[in-house]
Amino acid sequence: MYILSGAVAFAKTKISNNDITSFQNSLGFVEQKFGFVDSRCSVLAKEDYFKLAGKDRFQADQNGTPTILGAEALTVACESLGIALGDIGILIADCSTPRQTLPSEAQRIAGLLGLKIPSYDILSPVIAPLMHFKLLNSWKKNQLPKYIALLYSNTPSCEISPSLNAYANFFGDGACALIVSFEDVRGLRVSNVNIQQRPSDESILSVYANESSGQNLLGQRLFNTDQEILKEKISQLTKARICLASPSIEILNLAEQLSEQTVLTGGVSQSGFALSTSVAATIIEALSFGEKFNLVACVADSFASATLERVGG
Amino acid sequence: MYLLGAGYFHPPTIIDNKTILSLGIDTTEEWIIEKIGIQERRTVLPLSYLRETKNQDPQKALSLATHSPTDLAEQALLMACQRAGINPSQIGMILCDGCFPSELIPHEAEKIAKRVGIKEGIFFDALTACPASALHAHLMNSLEETSLPEYVACITTAALTTVTDYTDRTDPAIWGDGAAAMIYSARKKSNVKLIDTFFTADPTRCGAVIVDRYGFFHQDGRAVRDFSVRQTVRMLKEVENKHAIDWQRDVFIGHQANVTMLQQITNNREIPEKNHWTNATQFGNQASAGAPIVLAMHWDKLQSGQKIVMAVLGAGLSWGYAVYEVE
Numbered sequence: 001m002y003i004l005s006g007a008v009a010f011a012k013t014k015i016s017n018n019d020i021t022s023f024q025n026s027l028g029f030v031e032q033k034f035g036f037v038d039s040r041c042s043v044l045a046k047e048d049y050f051k052l053a054g055k056d057r058f059q060a061d062q063n064g065t066p067t068i069l070g071a072e073a074l075t076v077a078c079e080s081l082g083i084a085l086g087d088i089g090i091l092i093a094d095c096s097t098p099r100q101t102l103p104s105e106a107q108r109i110a111g112l113l114g115l116k117i118p119s120y121d122i123l124s125p126v127i128a129p130l131m132h133f134k135l136l137n138s139w140k141k142n143q144l145p146k147y148i149a150l151l152y153s154n155t156p157s158c159e160i161s162p163s164l165n166a167y168a169n170f171f172g173d174g175a176c177a178l179i180v181s182f183e184d185v186r187g188l189r190v191s192n193v194n195i196q197q198r199p200s201d202e203s204i205l206s207v208y209a210n211e212s213s214g215q216n217l218l219g220q221r222l223f224n225t226d227q228e229i230l231k232e233k234i235s236q237l238t239k240a241r242i243c244l245a246s247p248s249i250e251i252l253n254l255a256e257q258l259s260e261q262t263v264l265t266g267g268v269s270q271s272g273f274a275l276s277t278s279v280a281a282t283i284i285e286a287l288s289f290g291e292k293f294n295l296v297a298c299v300a301d302s303f304a305s306a307t308l309e310r311v312g313g
Numbered sequence: 314m315y316l317l318g319a320g321y322f323h324p325p326t327i328i329d330n331k332t333i334l335s336l337g338i339d340t341t342e343e344w345i346i347e348k349i350g351i352q353e354r355r356t357v358l359p360l361s362y363l364r365e366t367k368n369q370d371p372q373k374a375l376s377l378a379t380h381s382p383t384d385l386a387e388q389a390l391l392m393a394c395q396r397a398g399i400n401p402s403q404i405g406m407i408l409c410d411g412c413f414p415s416e417l418i419p420h421e422a423e424k425i426a427k428r429v430g431i432k433e434g435i436f437f438d439a440l441t442a443c444p445a446s447a448l449h450a451h452l453m454n455s456l457e458e459t460s461l462p463e464y465v466a467c468i469t470t471a472a473l474t475t476v477t478d479y480t481d482r483t484d485p486a487i488w489g490d491g492a493a494a495m496i497y498s499a500r501k502k503s504n505v506k507l508i509d510t511f512f513t514a515d516p517t518r519c520g521a522v523i524v525d526r527y528g529f530f531h532q533d534g535r536a537v538r539d540f541s542v543r544q545t546v547r548m549l550k551e552v553e554n555k556h557a558i559d560w561q562r563d564v565f566i567g568h569q570a571n572v573t574m575l576q577q578i579t580n581n582r583e584i585p586e587k588n589h590w591t592n593a594t595q596f597g598n599q600a601s602a603g604a605p606i607v608l609a610m611h612w613d614k615l616q617s618g619q620k621i622v623m624a625v626l627g628a629g630l631s632w633g634y635a636v637y638e639v640e
Contacts, residue, residue, distance in 0.1 A: 055372070055527050058526065058527065059527065096417050096418050097417065098417070098526065099525070099526060100523050100524055100525050100526060101412070101413050101414070101417075101524050101526060102412055102413070102442045102522065102523060102524040102530075102628045103441070103442060103516075103519045103522065103523065103628040103629045103630075103631075104440045104441055104442070104628075104629065106516075107441070107514055107516040107519040107628075107629045107631065108516070108519055109516075110514070110516035110517075110519075111516035111517050111518070111519035111520070114517055115516060115517075116514075116515045116516065116517055117513075117514070117516070118512060118513045118514055118631075119514050119516050119629075119631075120439060120440060120441040120448055120512075120514070120629075120631070121438070121439070121440040121441070122437050122438070122439050122440075123420050123437060123438040123439075123440065124420065124436070124437040124438075125418045125419065125420060131435075131437055134435070135452075135456065137460075138456045138457050138460030138461075139455055139456060139457070140455055140456070140457055143455050195435060196433065197423065197426075197433065197434060197435060197436050198432060198433050199423050199424075199426040199427030199431060199432075199436070
């Protein structure tokens with residue numbers, strides 16, 4: 001499978017660390033624990049980001065929803081590849097923060113863009129891009145269209161309560177679209193997709209379907225990745241630059257030490273961690289940078305990796 | 314690809330038509346029977362809660378429910394595993410559709426895996442609401458068999474009574490809760506073979522059926538009804554031609570939206586009552602779980618030489634089918 005192009009659409013409101021300081025006394029914590037996150041993007045207006053909670057927060061998105069951000073990212077991804085939206089044959093999405101639980105996010109995005117194509121969600125929080133790659137690499141190739149759109153769109157800033165939980169400040173909102181193909185041989189070739197999921201008590205975050213009470217869990221557990229397992233897994237990979245989106249400076253430092261190269265983080269330091277969107281955004285960086293990468297995603301007891309190698313021009 | 318076992322589970326609490334009328338809804342039993350033909354449906358909600366609140370604050374519903382979508386799925390999966398003759402820990406992949414999960418992260422497939430004691434595998438939610446059983450079968454049929462683990466579980470679990478407005482004239486009579494599970498294998502053979510699948514969508518009409526995270530289920534009833542009958546008939550015509558379907562021998566299972574819609578379809582295709590398997594009269598519209606539950610309820614009635622045509626549709630708008638052959 002080849003990743004031909006991609007695009008990100010982050011939410012417009014930027015919340016800086018200084019903004020956080022002016023609203024709450026947690027900057028020391030932020031800098032001490034995860035100093036590399038300078039700002040985060042939100043679909044909420046700045047005052048709403050700090051003041052609203054629960055349902056009010058969820059319903060206050062003023063400059064984007066997962067659907068709108070996803071449609072924007074897909075449009076740009078198609079334009080940059082030089083294909084029309086109508087050339088897309090299947091749309092598969094991952095969204096952990098939908099505005100509606102039914103229909104699927106993929107169908108809402110396709111509907112907004114006027115696409116009459118098979119579209120559905122395949123959800124696997126955070127590691128979704130690798131899950132999609134694994135499934136597509138296993139697909140009977142004669143059953144796939146030339147161009148496939150993969151969409152990752154998340155707005156976790158609507159699910160959190162920063163005033164209650166400083167960890168919440170590491171999340172940001174955005175969408176990432178990838179156009180992939182088995183016929184069009186260029187861009188980045190995806191191989192060696194490996195996924196290990198171990199169902200665990202340790203949820204990385206808990207987003208409730210109809211009650212934004214996830215703030216009690218949100219954040220802390222994102223950093224509970226077993227570093228020994230991560231170290232072991234990364235050590236097994238062929239030496240190459242690592243694409244790894246994580247808000248945890250400890251995890252990024254570990255990845256840099258093991259690969260002996262700077263890690264591509266998908267812009268987490270400026271946009272915040274947007275779950276699967278950030279993982280996919282590291283691939284956008286890889287598309288314009290270097291020859292070979294190890295794409296890595298890890299949450300709680302799940303670990304996923306793939307090799308990305310440049311082909312053609 | 315073989316279907317090794319199918320299981321189902323319904324919560325025990327019954328909402329009959331008299332219960333609906335007792336909620337003060339502006340309807341009659343005659344209207345319900347004439348328009349949708351449903352007599353009973355199951356719910357995860359306590360009847361005392363429904364009588365007291367009419368579920369006007371759906372945020373409270375799941376916290377008061379007797380069963381979560383995961384609970385329903387677990388029971389269905391255990392039955393499916395028993396029928397397939399395997400231990401749940403042998404499952405290597407779970408696909409799940411939960412029309413209205415209690416949590417969005419962690420996802421339903423992972424929660425179910427943990428619940429039944431699976432240590433490691435591939436778990437993801439594949440969502441398209443009511444036609445999810447066709448999507449799941451289509452995914453199974455689309456993947457190279459060598460890439461799949463020995464046992465794959467496809468699960469649909471639905472608790473839409475938690476997002477039903479029990480002051481509305483129509484919706485309370487429609488919805489029922491339940492879950493279905495199917496165990497597939499490409500390597501271990503059984504007498505039920507998956508021989509054909511199809512799935513597609515027209516997302517330009519995705520606004521016709523919605524559930525808001527903080528609201529109720531809502532649909533454009535007339536548009537969806539017309540679409541449902543027309544599209545199911547189209548799918549059946551296609552399957553009849555492709556697979557030499559003989560409705561005197563073969564079986565139709567449709568989306569369990571309501572009885573009258575299913576009757577229009579069976580009348581159109583001249584499908585005799587004995588070969589139209591349905592449970593809508595007693596269990597209502599169980600969303601994505603409905604059709605696979607019907608198959609699971611008839612698991613012991615499958616006959617050699619029979620083809621089972623499961624044609625389903627719904628939100629998205631999306632539709633698809635799975636055709637099984639009993640060998």
